[in-house]
Amino acid sequence: MKRRRIKKQVYVVGIILLLVIVLSIFGIRYLLYRGTNEYKLKKIGYQPEEISIIETLEPDQIQTILDKEYNVTIPKLLKEKYFIFQNLDRYLTYYNDHKDDDLTHVVSIVNVGADHEYYDKDMVVKTKTDLKNEYLILVNKFHYLDQNFAPSDIVAVRNWYAYGENEIRKEVYEQFRSMFNAAAEEDLKLIITSSYRDYEFQDTLWNNYANSKGEEWADSVAARPGYSEHQTGLSLDIVTDGEGSSMDSFDQTDEFKWLSKNAHKYGFILRYPEGKEDITGYSYESWHYRYVGVETATKIHDLGITFDEYYAYYQNEIEA
Numbered sequence: 001m002k003r004r005r006i007k008k009q010v011y012v013v014g015i016i017l018l019l020v021i022v023l024s025i026f027g028i029r030y031l032l033y034r035g036t037n038e039y040k041l042k043k044i045g046y047q048p049e050e051i052s053i054i055e056t057l058e059p060d061q062i063q064t065i066l067d068k069e070y071n072v073t074i075p076k077l078l079k080e081k082y083f084i085f086q087n088l089d090r091y092l093t094y095y096n097d098h099k100d101d102d103l104t105h106v107v108s109i110v111n112v113g114a115d116h117e118y119y120d121k122d123m124v125v126k127t128k129t130d131l132k133n134e135y136l137i138l139v140n141k142f143h144y145l146d147q148n149f150a151p152s153d154i155v156a157v158r159n160w161y162a163y164g165e166n167e168i169r170k171e172v173y174e175q176f177r178s179m180f181n182a183a184a185e186e187d188l189k190l191i192i193t194s195s196y197r198d199y200e201f202q203d204t205l206w207n208n209y210a211n212s213k214g215e216e217w218a219d220s221v222a223a224r225p226g227y228s229e230h231q232t233g234l235s236l237d238i239v240t241d242g243e244g245s246s247m248d249s250f251d252q253t254d255e256f257k258w259l260s261k262n263a264h265k266y267g268f269i270l271r272y273p274e275g276k277e278d279i280t281g282y283s284y285e286s287w288h289y290r291y292v293g294v295e296t297a298t299k300i301h302d303l304g305i306t307f308d309e310y311y312a313y314y315q316n317e318i319e320a
């Protein structure tokens, strides 16, 4: 009798112990799960596919998203090729004001700073042109050069290659001549019509325009002093002779077609392409070429992006 009762008690205690252990395991697992980002993101409202995209971020970046309300646009932005996390809030703000825009365009606009007004003072203070990487200097409506900036190795261009007097940086001149010779082999003629301009030249030019027809008009036809890429000594305006000697008709010429296919092999890019006006801040200029070196020019050409976009995504990342 006694032995049987003890046996029964051991049996009951055993079952209780087993239950406690099983429940503890589930309880602990549940508590641990509640601490995961997956659980927290789900609780805010993110769906499993959205969560797996967000979970590719760094822990502090995930926390930034956890601190916000559910936003259907965030996971979509994360899938954009040129997404930069530190720009997240600006993408969301810009998209909120431009709902019809596609996100690829939103990312480009914000990356280059074009969600600000041109020459925006706050923006400009932060974005003085970085001179460290001399052939990759960025000059646009948000990145400027000092009044006393002048490239050190400016050389004169022979009349053979140019209309009027022209000067340009040494390496740019060497690469232009190689490009000129390659084009000449196909009976094409590349002629430099404008090149290095110093600060004073641009200052006089812009102020003359502003005095005659106002600042707004001056901004529409010329860069403000310090904001012209021609001050870098890395920019060339290229035309040809005959019909193609005017800038406006240059994109109808065989020379232009040749440059579109070959300029990058000599380190040049078309700086203000058609359809990218809101990214570059400039009207389409089929004649304006910028030297960035062969490697970068090839990359920009192959990716099909502007120098502004390239700089924001690749150059800033390298320096960060």
Ligand SMILES: [Zn+2]
Residues within 6 Å of the ligand: 194, 230, 235, 236, 237, 287, 288, 289
């Ligand atoms: Zn130009």
